Amino acid sequence: QVQLQESGPGLVKPSETLSLTCTVSGGSISPFYWNWIRQPPGKRLEWIGFTSYTGDTYYNPSLKSRVTISVDTNKNQFSLNLNSVTAADTAVYYCARWTEVYWAFEFWGQGILVTVSS
């Protein structure tokens, strides 16, 4: 069974960079699309973007200027960098695998709460 696990700091200062890593186990990074999704407290889910196993990326236009997603196939990991964070970036961040057969997020990490505060 494929499992995903987010890791990274739970507290980030305003104007700094939020960095998270998702480790994939029980399956290969290829040939799937690997996503980051976030959920601010009490709000709806927001898709951040994805990387393919080859490193092709696509981002939500609303976040594009601040986001970088990268993949490391050797480590079976992919990462999220979100720069210039503000309190509005406080959220639970999920990593998830997009499966084209379903055209849906088939596997999700448990999520990690990241708070932006000084």
Next chain:
Amino acid sequence: EIVLTQSPGTLSLSPGERATLSCRASQSVSSTHLTWYQQKPGQAPRLLIYGASSRATGIPDRFSGSGSGTDFTLTISRLEPEDFAVYYCQHYNHSPLIFGGGTRVEIK
């Protein structure tokens, strides 16, 4: 940009009752690209229905999806205690991938 509006915001029902959840798109979308997820407190969302009407692996047949165009429905035929949760619809065809605001199904 397409917007997904879910209604009602909260549905208060008793175990054994039927739940009908709505997801309306601001413009016509392909049913192939319409998905439903279930989220319980403190947990990640779980894939329920893909392609508007196909159940994901392991999903009980009391869950069903239907609809086309702008109107989609998730039906839970008889609510079990473990079904009380928040349900989200999601669409992706043209950027960006979007989620609806969710419907909370709570115990009456």
